[in-house]
Amino acid sequence: MxxxxxxxxxxxxxxxxxxxxxxxxxxxxxxxxxxxxxPPASHVVARAVELAGDHPFLNGVEATLRAWALGLGLACALAIPAGLLLGSVPVVDAAVRAVVEFLRPLPSVALIPLVSLLLGSGTRTEVALITYASVWPVLFNTVYGIGETDPLAKDTLRAFGFGRLSVLLRVELPATAPFIAAGVRISAAVALILAVATEILSGFGEGLGIFIAQAESATDGTRDVLAGVVWAGTLGLVINGALEWAERRLFPWTPGRRGVPA
Missing domain, CATH: 1.20.5 (Single alpha-helices involved in coiled-coils or other helix-helix interfaces)
Structure with a gap:
């Protein structure tokens, strides 16, 4: 079915x-x-297909995907342990909740001038902004997953003398894994949006966003702009499909289970 x-x-x-x-x-x-x-959609699609043979364009797409992967990887490395800590230790969660809720609504694109001033131009700024935007879905899905762990399973392990770390590794982490995966999938889309948007707004370096920004300023560049948008949408579709497939393979026992968007 x-x-x-x-x-x-x-x-x-x-x-x-x-x-x-x-x-x-x-x-x-x-x-x-x-x-x-x-322009006619057929012309836009034809141009998008033509760009598949353009090596400078493909190098830009590779640069965007590299920044996307680095930012998403750093976000997961920070958010998953932090989420497990906040979800497992209520005192810590209460202590940092105000700071987290203050930082979460800040739009990453608004931080471009500040981050550029601190880190300079280039990949470091892009990765830092992607990481900042991508942390929140993974973090809150992890905290939510910890809260949804079956208390009976945790109490059973404690009754047999297992410590806090054992309960976390044996019960809470496996139960939270589908929620973490859902958070990663959400963050993957956010990271791609930030990668392209940062390149467009910064106007320097290389990447898919730089191609779109340069096409926008060119004479009669609408077709190239839309072709770049088609590429961005296609990348997002492929990434989301791959992550959904991985979720089904890794967590087949929870086909309808999803985390909550941050």
């Missing part, structure tokens, strides 16, 4: 994409919107 449901959802997704493609194509071809503002 689960496989049938996934196939149906995939089919509906493809149908929705085809309808959106057809609508954009029709609007542009009919002249409802000037082609300089909205």
């Amino acid at each position: 689960d496989r049938v449901r996934r196939r149906r959802e995939f089919g509906l997704g493809v149908l929705g994409a085809l309808l959106a493609f057809g609508a954009c194509e029709a609007v542009s071809r009919a002249g409802i919107v000037r082609s300089s503002y909205l």
Whole structure:
């Protein structure tokens, strides 16, 4: 049943994409919107496919993905232990809750000038901003997962003389793992958004965002801008699909279980 449901959802997704493609194509071809503002979708897709053979463009995409992976990896390395600590020790959670709630709403893009001043331009600034934005979904999903752990299982281990660390490793961490995975998937999308947005707003270095920013300032560059957006959306779709597949493989006993977005 689960496989049938996934196939149906995939089919509906493809149908929705085809309808959106057809609508954009029709609007542009009919002249409802000037082609300089909205080129035909077929031209945009053709340009996106053409870029697959452009080595400088692919080098930029590689740079974006490298910053994405570094930022997401650092976020997970920081957020998972911190989430386990906050979820397991109420005193620590109460002590830092005000600081966490103060920092969480700060938009990462607003920190670009400050981080650039502290770290300089380049990959370090991009990775720092990606890490900051990506920490929160993993952190709060980890805390939430700890709170959802079966208390009976924890009490049983304690009754047999297991210590706090053993309970964490044997019960809480395995039970929290699906929530952590969901948080990582959310953060992966956030990290990609920040990677591209930081490159666009900073205007220096290399990457997919730099390609979009340069195309925006070029004469008649709308097609290249939209082709870059297609690449960004495709990367996000592939990354999300790969992480969903990994979740199903690693945690087959919790197919409908999801963490809460931060």
